[in-house]
Amino acid sequence: MTIAPTIDIRRIGGRIGAEVIGVDLARPIDTELAARLTGALVEHKVLVFRGQDLDDEAHLRFAGTFGPLTAAHPTVPAVDGHANILAVQGGEGARANAWHTDVTFVVAPPKATTLRSLVVPPYGGDTLIADTAAAYADLPEHLRLLADRLWAVHTNDHDYAEHPQFRTDEVEAYHQVFVSQRYRTAHPVVRIHPESGAPNLFIGGFADTVIGLSRTESKDLLRLLQAYVTRPENTLRHRWAVGDVVVFDNRTTQHYAADDYGDLPRKLHRVTVAGDVPVGADGGTSYVIEGDDAGHYTPRAAR
Numbered sequence: 001m002t003i004a005p006t007i008d009i010r011r012i013g014g015r016i017g018a019e020v021i022g023v024d025l026a027r028p029i030d031t032e033l034a035a036r037l038t039g040a041l042v043e044h045k046v047l048v049f050r051g052q053d054l055d056d057e058a059h060l061r062f063a064g065t066f067g068p069l070t071a072a073h074p075t076v077p078a079v080d081g082h083a084n085i086l087a088v089q090g091g092e093g094a095r096a097n098a099w100h101t102d103v104t105f106v107v108a109p110p111k112a113t114t115l116r117s118l119v120v121p122p123y124g125g126d127t128l129i130a131d132t133a134a135a136y137a138d139l140p141e142h143l144r145l146l147a148d149r150l151w152a153v154h155t156n157d158h159d160y161a162e163h164p165q166f167r168t169d170e171v172e173a174y175h176q177v178f179v180s181q182r183y184r185t186a187h188p189v190v191r192i193h194p195e196s197g198a199p200n201l202f203i204g205g206f207a208d209t210v211i212g213l214s215r216t217e218s219k220d221l222l223r224l225l226q227a228y229v230t231r232p233e234n235t236l237r238h239r240w241a242v243g244d245v246v247v248f249d250n251r252t253t254q255h256y257a258a259d260d261y262g263d264l265p266r267k268l269h270r271v272t273v274a275g276d277v278p279v280g281a282d283g284g285t286s287y288v289i290e291g292d293d294a295g296h297y298t299p300r301a302a303r
């Protein structure tokens with residue numbers, strides 16, 4: 001007879017995040033545990049598993065617990081031999097140090113993102129994750145009523161040249177690959193979470209313009225709303241150790257990779273889980289403006 005391991009799910013932030021203790025992710029995850037982890041992800045939005053010892057295959061298997069996987073990225077090439085794994089190891093200026101929700105420029109952005117650390121700098125390189133439902137709940141009623149009616153265009157082709165001091169050949173080459181196909185998608189500014197039913201501010205770094213407003217008005221309004229997302233109360237900051245696995249619900253979070261470790265090495269592997277088409281507070285669903293989702297982003301079956 002095997003004895004089921006006792007697992008402990010402990011909150012680690014006031015509003016977002018829990019650590020899962022007592023799980024070895026290298027072992028198969030049974031349906032009962034999978035259901036518990038899926039529920040915990042919806043409740044806490046970020047799950048942290050420390051001290052794991054996963055290889056790529058085990059990482060893929062674990063990510064598959066949450067559903068079918070996406071390709072590594074619509075435009076950025078995958079790790080050799082692993083179509084669903086993206087290596088995260090950009091140099092200075094080519095790091096994700098802008099608040100964003102992953103891949104919101106497509107019509108069905110990932111449901112969840114899983115990150116596993118392979119190389120960690122001795123200091124710096126933390127990942128910050130924000131709860132966009134808490135942000136929505138923080139809005140004064142007048143702003144909530146306004147946000148509920150708004151739609152925004154998300155694109156992979158904007159905001160470039162914000163940091164011209166980092167316009168190195170590497171950054172330039174990465175940008176060319178990133179925008180090798182341009183995507184533009186309209187999403188509701190307030191998204192209803194398909195599992196919890198909670199509304200959240202669905203904006204982030206790929207949100208470019210608010211439909212019906214000028215570029216300047218869009219920027220001002222998005223900045224106003226975004227300030228609620230990044231309030232320290234609504235965030236969790238993860239200090240990486242090698243072997244950590246972090247999963248976040250990409251339907252109701254944003255994240256930010258602190259670019260504060262110079263040229264020290266750091267490497268994560270990312271695997272994302274396929275998501276659905278967002279539904280807004282007004283009942284409308286997201287739609288493609290430009291870019292063919294199907295060609296680049298076909299989910300593959302779960303393992």
Ligand SMILES: O=C(O)CCC(=O)C(=O)O
Pocket residue numbers: 088096102113126127255256257258268270
């Ligand atoms: O480097 C990190 O901590 C996160 C990078 C990121 O935003 C991503 O892989 O989606």
Ligand SMILES: [Fe+2]
Pocket residue numbers: 096100101102255
């Ligand atoms: Fe990201």
